[in-house]
Amino acid sequence: MDNHERKSSSSTSTTGSLADLGSLASLLPHEAMLMAIGGGAAVRPEGVPGRVPVEREQALFGELHLLAPIGYFLLDGDSTTILQTNLVGADQIGIDRLAPDRHRFRSFVAPRFLGDFDAWLARVRSSSKPLRCQLQLTARRGDQGIPVTLIGHAGSQYLSLTVEPAEGRLTLVEQSEERFRRIVQTASEGIWELDTSARTTFVNPRMADMLGYRIEEMLEQPLVHFMDTEGRSILERNIARRQQGMAQRREFKFIRKDGAELWVHLASNPIFDARGNYRGALALASDITEHKESADLAWHQANFDSLTGLPNRNMFHDRLRHEMRKARRDGAFLALLFIDLDQFKQINDSFGHDQGDALLVEATRRIGDCMRASDTLARIGGDEFVAILPGLAHVQDAERVAEDVIGVLNRPFDLSGQQGHISGSVGIALYPSDAADAEELLRHADQAMYAAKNGGRNRYSYFTPDMQAQAQQRMRLAADLRRAVARQEFELYYQPIINLQSGVIERAEALLRWHHPERGLLNPGEFIAGAESSGVLQEIGDWAFRSAADQVQAWQKELGRPFSISINQSPGQLRTDNQRWQGHVTGLALPPRSIVIDVPEDLLNEPNGEALAQLRRLRAMGLQVALDDYGTGHAALSQLKKSEIDYLKIDRSFVSGLTGDDGDLALCEAIIVLAHKLGLEVVAEGVESEAQLGLLREAGCDYAQGYVYARPAPASELLALARAGAVPALTADGGVGRNGVSAA
Ligand SMILES: Nc1nc2c(ncn2[C@@H]2O[C@H](COP(=O)(O)OP(=O)(O)OP(=O)(O)O)[C@@H](O)[C@H]2O)c(=O)[nH]1
Secondary structure (H helix, E strand, O other): OHHHHHHHHHHHOOOOOOOOOOOHHHHOOHHHHHHHHHOOOOEOOOOOOOOOOHHHHHHHHHHHHHHOOOEEEEEEOOOOEEEEEOHHHHHHHOOOOOOHHHOEHHHHEOHHHHHHHHHHHHHHHHOOOOEEEEEEEOOOOOOOOEEEEEEEEEOOOEEEEEEEEOOOHHHHHHHHHHHHHHHHHHOOOEEEEEOOOOEEEEEOHHHHHHHOOOHHHHOOOEHHHHOOHHHHHHHHHHHHHHHOOOOEEEEEEEEOOOOOEEEEEEEEEEEEOOOOOEEEEEEEEEEOHHHHHHHHHHHHHHHEOOOOOOEOHHHHHHHHHHHHHHHHHHOOOEEEEEEEEEOHHHHHHHHOHHHHHHHHHHHHHHHHHOOOOOOEEEEEEOOEEEEEEOOOOOHHHHHHHHHHHHHHHHOOEEEOOEEEOOEEEEEEEEEOOOOOOHHHHHHHHHHHHHHHHHOOOOOEEEOOHHHHHHHHHHHHHHHHHHHHHHHOOEEEEEEEEEEOOOOEEEEEEEEEEEEEOOOEEEOHHHOHHHHHHOOOHHHHHHHHHHHHHHHHHHHHHHHOOOOEEEEEOOHHHHHOOOOHHHHHHHHHOOOHHHEEEEEEHHHHHOOOOHHHHHHHHHHHOOOEEEEEEEOOOOOOHHHHHHOOOOEEEEOHHHHHOOOOOHHHHHHHHHHHHHHHHOOOEEEEOOOOOHHHHHHHHHHOOOEEOOOOOOOOEEHHHHHHHHHOOEOOOOOOOOOOOOOOOOOO
């Protein structure tokens, strides 16, 4: 056994070059060859530290015996009945390998050598070592004997025998090689051999044919040459695994020479040399393109709606569960929109089913346009669609999508030259607040959609009453704001800003007020967020800017001296394109520095700097910039230096603590010194007492505004104050009336 194993295993360790099937193929009988390349046998030489388990190793040796180019026999120790033999052995004596036990080995010994054989056998039986003997075997009675060398080794019951032709060994190898060449050339499977860099060293005609190349065109080409990008990345991982000695079986997509896809099932095996070094891989490829295409088609049919191409209910459920898992993991929330077309039946009835279909397709396109790439839109019934909106920052984002969907469905549909009109009802349910699982979430979104239908259709509805109430409030506010713009219900109030050295009003801050028909006069805090979420803010912002600019020009004329105005801008307002203001300022022939844009401190920290870029553009137009509520945000000092700022406005919270808190005084002094060093002027906000004024003046503050001088008031009142010249401070409690400014 030892001899066999050593011979077999070393002779079957392939060298990696199969360009002419010279090494592996020439050594392996066809049956075993197919087992090796198709069956995942990594042919690893003896002595290589094993990843191959013991049972597998035994199986491998079994295969090696089977493949060995010498005869191998296992005999009954007494009778010499043949219990097992390999392919070459069966060939040598002309028996059926699978039914060897009908024969005794002794009957194949040429008669004139029987004496030698028996004597040698007796010695083998009593020896612990393998023993040799030269004699001749005859396959059939009357055949000429073939000279062979027998090597026999006795075990406890059995006797193992190798039969090596004394001459003609080469012929056997050649026969074996020829047999393989035939198999490989005519195989209906593709055979592909690669070297260590995954370059093609051999392909059989079938493999070349599958890919539409000639064999010569494929040789030397790397495997990736026949793949697309996706395949390449899978392959790179695979090659790494193969180098670790792992057999691989998987489906691969190749690209044929004519550009068509070729799907193959590839069973690939690493090849190692006698020292255990990786030398490449041998792969067996079966064309599964047809099967794949029909499987893909079946999968597509099972998961997608054939009319619209959208995911169907099946796929929708998968995606919803996936997105819900993700939301749970990320601690995020998602919204599910249930969209049902209103009175769609009438379209079918009036225009016919085909036109109904056309409308569904167009509705799909329009609804899809309202979604982000990360959203999923699915059709789960006749005129029922659902949209999964993951990763939302605000509930209002879902609401906005619902509004957009309703909006696009309201537009007329062209149905072969005629106009069709429909609308949509949308139900919104949120995860995790409205449901624990996917089924419940869908049910709740469906119920919300019915609430929208019952509410009169062409609208959206939330699942929970609270959310619904809040949404209705937001909707009311948005509608009110739109109406307010049209009806000019906004007014700018002005609070004077006084030069602390001269006591003269040099500037004023414009503050937006809304004369709400029912709720009275509203401050910005009560409606700006609503204006931003309902998209009215830009319109209001534009109006405020123009009004303030008009106003300051009028005052400059009236007063006959420079006067400037501060206008508050939120980052949201600044992000919109404000280049159009330039035309207005130029049209007024107003010195641009008469307008100061007040921006919150945190704007300087915006990561993408979009609003900051807009701010720079405004400054380039000649407008000035003030950093509002300074000290409450997180602007780094370095940002202050870099940013193009003209004024710092000290937040009222520091000013109010000035008289009682040494820390606040120190802070105000520090801000003033810092600002002056950076070439900025300082405005103190919310000054309410003469004591605060005194300290600010002493600290070198440039400007002040606050109740100590005047509350925000309509434009006419500010003009009266400005005309009066130096403004005296009011009483310490900030009482009003001395200078005629009424509380606003
Ligand atoms: N053209 C067309 N019609 C379909 C398809 N699938 C379902 N329908 C029709 O769509 C209509 C759906 O009607 P419903 O949702 O019950 O009612 P509706 O007319 O939309 O009225 P409301 O939903 O109550 O506003 C039915 O008339 C179905 O026959 C389809 O694939 N193509």
